[in-house]
Amino acid sequence: MTTALRPAVFLDKDGTLVHDVPYNVDPQQLRFTPHAIEALRLLQAAGWPLIVVTNQPGIALGLFDQTDWQRLAAGLTERLAEHGVELAGIHACPHAPALDAAPAGCICRKPAPGLLRQAAREHRIDLAGSWMVGDILNDVEAGRRAGCRTVLLDVGNETEWVWSPRREPHHRCSDLLQAAQHILAGEMKPPRSHPSLPPEAALAADQRSRIHATPWPAGTATTGTARSAMN
């Protein structure tokens, strides 16, 4: 069966969806950012698949392992489900930052666009119709390199401001709700050249929340459901 590509909203996790607790893998410590739930509900109601794309270098650094990460991701999925929000997926880069002298260690650590491309293949996402929302310019760059439009949550988490044209956000705002409103306002304008959304039923069937993580150090991608990740 083939289905038309559909646009999505990609969300950074730390500092965007939840408050940034460095290297946290304790689901109890998950705290949503202001208006995050309201924002995701609005986007979901309008038919946007929601996909989290997150750098998790703590895995490569040995601070926690894939099991810990899967538990955190399952916890995040559950917390959102309590609020009626379903993620289409969670994609994580488990690799460490490349050393200055070394070539890039992986293709998925933001600001590289690999996580978005991986998610697009898996969920049949139209990247050109999609948005990437994050709290630092590496999120913006990842989104632009993947061909998405971008929103920077200008909340003080970006501190270096290393600038280039591909790090210029299409829009800036101060919380996820404003980001969602901007995305939804754009929807009112004539659509860009991407196929229309599939029927609601197909969308819902395809939105079963799944968790994904690229194996470390490299290799074949693995996927699993939130449920099985907990067992």
Ligand SMILES: [Mg+2]
């Ligand atoms: Mg962040």
Ligand SMILES: [Zn+2]
């Ligand atoms: Zn990676």
